[in-house]
Amino acid sequence: MDDRRDDACWPVREAISAQLDGEASGLAETVMVRHLAACPGCRHWQEQAQQVTRRTRLTVAEAIPDVTFAVLTALPDPGPAAARQVRVRLGDLALRLTLLAVGVGQAALAVPSLTTGTGVMSAPTHVAHETGAWGLAVAVSFLAVAAAPRLAAGALPFLAAFTLLLTVLTVSDLTAGMVHVERAAGHLLVLAGVAAVSVLAWQGRSPGSWRPLLAGRSRA
Structure with missing residues (x-):
């Protein structure tokens, strides 16, 4: 051709x-x-x-074996992992709602000291203002962690130290009869908030982020 x-x-x-x-x-x-x-x-x-x-x-196509069951059987079971994620999310939500309630309650206790200068304690105006400022700062810390749980690790040292000192002093004042039980009971809000912040900080930790400072220096 x-x-x-x-x-x-x-x-x-x-x-x-x-x-x-x-x-x-x-x-x-x-x-x-x-x-x-x-x-x-x-x-x-x-x-x-x-x-x-x-x-x-x-032409008749050759029969191909059905491997669907074998493939599905070989896949990892997503049930436990999915259930665990749901539990973690629900737990985080509960902690954040707890912090929201604690923050609002703490602010409600602090605002009267700032606005009237007396609050629930018979104290000089400036002392009442200082007390209100501290209480409101703690409330803001709780609300901030409730809005952004990643802040829990940073807020925990301040909140834990404040709560520890407050607890020791409150027990001492209760023993000496220098504070009413109703006033001391208000500090339970702070204890609940610090507990929630501690759990959020622990859940949000990254591997190696909790090692002592001196250990990091020695390896350097």
């Missing part, structure tokens, strides 16, 4: 292949018929292509 015949045959054979595949041939039907009538090679090619296509369509 010369080059001119080859150039004329390829478009026709591509059009035949497209028709067998159910696609548009892109070539006029009259052009194909005229070429096939004059080209024995393309007629033979068309017959072979039709036979191959018919044989392929009539």
Whole structure:
């Protein structure tokens, strides 16, 4: 077959292949018929292509084993992990709501000292203002951790130290009869808040973040 015949045959054979595949041939039907009538090679090619296509369509596909069960069985069970994530999220939500309530309650105790200068204790105005400022600062700390739990680790040293000293002094004052039980009971809010902050700080810790400072220096 010369080059001119080859150039004329390829478009026709591509059009035949497209028709067998159910696609548009892109070539006029009259052009194909005229070429096939004059080209024995393309007629033979068309017959072979039709036979191959018919044989392929009539061939029964081999049965493929169903491996769905085996694949699903091999996958790790997401149940325990998913349940644990749900429990962790619910626990975090409960802690944050606790801190929200503690912060609001602590602010309610602190605001009177700032606004009236007396609050619930009979103290000089400036002392009452200082007490109110400290109480409001603690309330803001609780509310900040409730809004952004990542702040728990940073707020914990201040809150824990304040609560420890407050607890020791309150017990001492109760023993000496220098404070009313109702006033001392208000400090339970702070204890509950510090407990919630401690749990959030522990849950949000990163590996190696709790090592002692001296240990880090010795390795350096």
